[in-house]
Amino acid sequence: MQIHINAQDGVPIYLQIVNQIRYQLASARLKPGQELPPIRTLAQSLLINPNTVARAYKELEQAGIVEKRRTVGTYITARRSPLARRERRRILVERIDQLLAEARQMDFDLRDVVRLLNVRHKVLRKSNRKEVGQ
């Protein structure tokens, strides 16, 4: 798991961790059942306070994204709970809002956006197939 902290971008460090883990899970870079590094290890490698990592893990636990298994460690929740699905939907809605705002600013209307979405979907599907075939 790769996390990058920027102490100068104004977003609290614990939230940077939460957001990156959410994003990596949503984009399947993290898989259900996968173990997260122990708090101490992640704190050491990111050079941040262990309490900050603990706070991030706690937030993720409350959102149903990770679960603590007794004393053994912290894992990405195995089965996607409705909460996790709601979470993925939330991230997607956020991105769509951004996309729509930018599109409007650049004078594209909704029809243009939908058409482009379809085009890009086909392009991406094609390139994915190529990658798999190689």
Add this chain to the structure above:
Amino acid sequence: MDLLVRGDLEQLKQAAEAMQARILEESTLTLDEIFLLRVGRQAAEQ
């Protein structure tokens, strides 16, 4: 020394509305910015 209160953002929003103003952006600050604000204000008060 200021005592900081959680949940004050809502109050700030209400205060802005009371001044007939609209909040266009709202963000947290880095420690750098907070430090400069605090030290800068202290210098201005002297």
Add this chain to the structure above:
Amino acid sequence: MTEKGANASPAIIEVQHLSRRFDDRQALHDLSLTVPRGGVFGLIGGNGAGKTTLIRHLLGMLKAQQGSVRVFGLDPVAAPAAVLGRIGYLSEDRDLPNWMRLQDLLRYTQAFYPAWDSVYAEELRKNFDLNPATRVKSLSRGQRARAGLLIALAHRPELLVLDEPSSGLDPVVRRDILGSIIRTVADEGRTVLFSSHLLDEVERVADRVAIIHEGRILLTSEMEQIRESHRRLVLQFRKSTNDPPPLDGMLDRTGSGTEWTYWCAGISNS
């Protein structure tokens, strides 16, 4: 809360109404500060703000002219051995005896600390890539800082005090220093007090911070709370104005016409 003698005090450092004057300059003004046990406490301020003067009081190197200083519940001037034996200290100028070889310096230092952990010291020496046969005077700036850090850490002090540990150092050595701070609190639940003007480092590692300026504490709180209670707001007014109304807790505002930026610290409770 029950009192079970000095060492049961929940605060590891308790400074009350401390004032200090040097000739014509008032270095500390009626300064009070509490550092709880466990965690990383960041003392932030510019040059000449009073960070080093405060730290020198904690180590018993300066006697309080007014007010009181307690570390582990003890007065560091009255009980220097009991206090200093439990503190690991790295000074800003990293003063080490130049004529010694590193191995002699380590032996010499070890004699002062019954709790010196030779295995840990050797591990740190290897990690920091320090050659024991080198004379202190020929160490590079970064190696000198690492040697000082080794000495501060190897007796596994209850309280680690670092005065501007990163100043003038390259990123690799700064990494070692931050790593040592984190290891100290993560592995052992000890307390670290460090002063710095590198605020991104403080933001990374501190649980609590105090802002010191011209010998006074302007603000002290948990890092998280400080972050959550300060906000920048961009406001749009209906009518153009040169003098928009103030907001409670406002620290500053700039702008013109209808758009103004406000910096706020929430609402003062007092």
